[in-house]
Amino acid sequence: MRKIILATVIVAMLLGGKKVFAQQEAMYTQYMFNTLSINPAYAGSRNVLSATTLIRSQWTGIEGAPKTTTFTIDAPMNRKKVGLGLQVFKDKIGIMSTTGLVATYAYRIRMDRASLSFGLQGGISQFRANYTNVQLEPYGPSNDVAFGNNANTNFYNVGAGAYYNSDKFYLGLSSPQLMQNVMPSYTGEQSKNNRQFSHIFLMGGYVLSLNDDFKLKPSFLVKAVKGAPLEGDINANLWIRNVFSVGAQYRTNADVSGMVEFQISPQIRVGYAYDHSLTDLQSYNSGSHEIMLRFELGLDRNRVISPRYF
Numbered sequence: 001m002r003k004i005i006l007a008t009v010i011v012a013m014l015l016g017g018k019k020v021f022a023q024q025e026a027m028y029t030q031y032m033f034n035t036l037s038i039n040p041a042y043a044g045s046r047n048v049l050s051a052t053t054l055i056r057s058q059w060t061g062i063e064g065a066p067k068t069t070t071f072t073i074d075a076p077m078n079r080k081k082v083g084l085g086l087q088v089f090k091d092k093i094g095i096m097s098t099t100g101l102v103a104t105y106a107y108r109i110r111m112d113r114a115s116l117s118f119g120l121q122g123g124i125s126q127f128r129a130n131y132t133n134v135q136l137e138p139y140g141p142s143n144d145v146a147f148g149n150n151a152n153t154n155f156y157n158v159g160a161g162a163y164y165n166s167d168k169f170y171l172g173l174s175s176p177q178l179m180q181n182v183m184p185s186y187t188g189e190q191s192k193n194n195r196q197f198s199h200i201f202l203m204g205g206y207v208l209s210l211n212d213d214f215k216l217k218p219s220f221l222v223k224a225v226k227g228a229p230l231e232g233d234i235n236a237n238l239w240i241r242n243v244f245s246v247g248a249q250y251r252t253n254a255d256v257s258g259m260v261e262f263q264i265s266p267q268i269r270v271g272y273a274y275d276h277s278l279t280d281l282q283s284y285n286s287g288s289h290e291i292m293l294r295f296e297l298g299l300d301r302n303r304v305i306s307p308r309y310f
Contacts, residue, residue, distance in 0.1 A: 026066075026068040026070070026091045027058070028056060028068075028070075029056075029233075029249060029251075029255075029257045029273040030054060030290055031221050032219055032310070033271065034070060035203070036052075036087060037089065037102070038201050039119065039172045039201065041083075041161040041162050041172065042074070042163050042172065043085035043104045043106040043117075044074055044076035044077065044083020044085070044108060045083060045106075045115065046074075046296065048296045048297060048298050049296065050074055051073040051295045051296070053293045054070050054292050055291045056288065057290075059277070059281060059284075059287075060285055060287055060288065064095070065093070065285065066093040067093075068091045068092070070087060071087070071088045072085060072086070073085065076108070081108055082108065083108055084105060085104035086102070087100075087101070087102040087104070088100070088101055088102075096129045096130075097127075098125050099126050100124060101124055103123065104119060104121040105119065114165060114166035116162070116164045117162065118160075118161075120158070121159045121160075122156075123158075123159075125157070127153055127154075127155060127183070128151065129150060131150055131151065132149070132150055157178065157196070158177075158178050159174065159177055160175060160178065161201075162174070169205070169207075170204060170205050171203070172201070172203045173201070173202050173203075174200075174201050175200050180195050180198060182194070197227060198225070199224070199225045200225070202224075203219070205219030206218060213240060214239070215239040215309075216236060217236065218235070218236040218237075219234075220234050221233040231253075231254070232251070232252045235247055235248060235249035235250070235259070237259065239309070243263050244261070244263070245259075246260050253279070254277070255276060255278060256275070256278060257274060257275045258274050267295055267296050269292075269294045270292065270293050270294075272289075272292070273292075274288070274290075275288035275289075
């Protein structure tokens with residue numbers, strides 16, 4: 001019963017308050033494998049055809065907790081001066097779900113040992129909220145008009161970013177959603193109290209070679225959005241012989257996480273992350289789980305690629 005009550009409270013907060021609704025972007029612990037969805041300038045930066053799937057189940061044990069899936073694919077074009085990418089995603093929490101498609105373009109300035117990219121993206125997403133599915137009374141439907149109609153609407157958005165990277169370092173600044181679309185209310189009308197807010201992401205990382213077998217890869221991600229506190233993810237991964245990686249992460253005022261990665265072959269990498277909540281929700285859930293699968297293929301005559309860290 002406590003779990004049902006908690007889920008109902010969470011959904012009510014998400015549907016009602018402007019400040020709570022501000023944190024809208026899907027959250028990933030393995031954000032370093034989901035960079036294209038954060039920064040459009042990342043497209044083509046790995047110099048190979050790269051496809052990644054991330055599946056996240058958050059707050060396991062809470063009914064209606066967030067579940068997110070994203071698939072991204074990108075590749076360099078025109079002698080690696082241009083990067084093109086595509087993202088498909090679905091984010092679901094309680095009675096609400098968002099499904100979308102995003103196309104990405106990046107122009108890359110090649111340097112001797114690094115590159116600087118500027119990217120743009122445009123996308124469409126479908127937002128649904130099944131208000132009529134909320135059971136407010138234990139023995140039958142409720143006549144509350146706030147839950148009398150479902151919401152179903154499409155949103156269009158654009159984003160921009162800049163990304164600098166070398167073999168050992170990267171730094172990026174981006175805002176994947178610049179348009180502040182107004183969300184529909186329970187009456188099916190638009191309400192200025194509920195809207196999409198622009199998020200700003202600052203990210204960076206570095207690879208420190210300890211010796212031939214061990215490499216340490218620290219990285220960070222800072223997220224800023226109006227109506228929500230500044231949030232930061234800080235993590236470090238230790239790569240062993242470019243085959244196996246183990247790491248840990250801290251998300252400010254939210255979670256601590258453990259991560260493992262396996263480079264199964266030069267083309268295939270898999271990863272898993274587990275989050276333990278540090279908030280009051282830890283009494284109601286058994287953690288969050290995230291699975292990553294990446295496939296890459298060299299574009300030059302089936303060239304086998306070497307391990308890449310960013």
